[in-house]
Amino acid sequence: MATNQQVKLLGFAGSQFVARAELALKLKGVQYEYIQESLTNKSNLLLKSNPVHKKVPVLLHNNKPICESLVIVEYVDETWTGHPILPSDPYHRALSRFWSRFIEDQVMPPVFKAAWNPNKQEREKGAEEAREALKILDKELKVNGKFFNGDSVGFLDIAALTIFYWVPIIQEASEFNVYNGDKYPNLGKWGQVVLNDPVVKGVLPPRDVLLSFFKARFQSIIDSK
């Protein structure tokens, strides 16, 4: 990377979506400035850079904003050489994109419903939907105890990290149970490989801090009822 390039990441500590962007940057060895945002008092830079969603992560590359975690990961892969994130073969790229959308659209919304919906019945419905989606993922994805692309962290591993690391903490904080590696053996083995990667370890926020944060969030939802 030319030294006159400026890379900034607007983030929020503990965010699973920010972790995806950080992981992509670290895999490529890109130097960047991390700018901590406050979710209750968003900066003008964030509001100006992501006027549509007003959310982190936002990558600023020479002042150009790129928003949405998986869009950022693809951007990073296409902009910097080094560690390949998407596979080179179009068919495997398509599989990575298909399954990342499945995680975004079919796994995470039910998990969030199971965790944060004020209505207990809705939470139970969310948990059931999440279990169904995870069952499909476990059955259809044959990762065979390696990374999804084989020997190194790639696009789908980055997208799935949220299942392997965040979901167990969120469910512990919110008193539901959708995921554990024993129940979904393929996902379980895959998750172990991903979580043991040293670069992945470097972007994971401390478990106890996340657990306290999510416990407080769950309590505030229960209290507000």
Add this chain to the structure above:
Amino acid sequence: MATNQQVKLLGFAGSQFVARAELALKLKGVQYEYIQESLTNKSNLLLKSNPVHKKVPVLLHNNKPICESLVIVEYVDETWTGHPILPSDPYHRALSRFWSRFIEDQVMPPVFKAAWNPNKQEREKGAEEAREALKILDKELKVNGKFFNGDSVGFLDIAALTIFYWVPIIQEASEFNVYNGDKYPNLGKWGQVVLNDPVVKGVLPPRDVLLSFFKARFQSIIDSK
């Protein structure tokens, strides 16, 4: 393309998602066999090729299935040379991906709610949400009366075709009103450019057939209440 390559598209006449895949194939000049599916009696080939969603379009390239319309469009772009679909510059690729997700996640679900929800209040809520999303699209996207990438049909034009062609027909059939080109001047001008493209015209199902189909669908929702 080597002559021993086999390309099949599983589709359903009138589908906006199938039209995206067809448009990508036609832009590249790829010869393919179109296989018409029945939505009420899905073929074994469809169920086997897309076990997760059981939906068209599915592209079969030498028997390998690729599912999800926009994943197919990227696959086609990466597999065949000729007409470029995604822009070459990573920043503009990121913009195309960001806004295509916006259309998928923020525009179309409210449109479908406005059209097909059995509850009138929910339909009205959907229409309002769709108007809000279209307002953002009209304000933030400066297309300046050309295609999104400039001089020829690209990824975001393909994703947005559903707004320009299908939404006006769906809303006419379902008696709501979220979109017209006068109300959203930037979208309106952009839509005219896209709809006037000869290759685009070649994949659009006849308006009157679509209108009858959607009218019948809307009536069945009203009747089933």
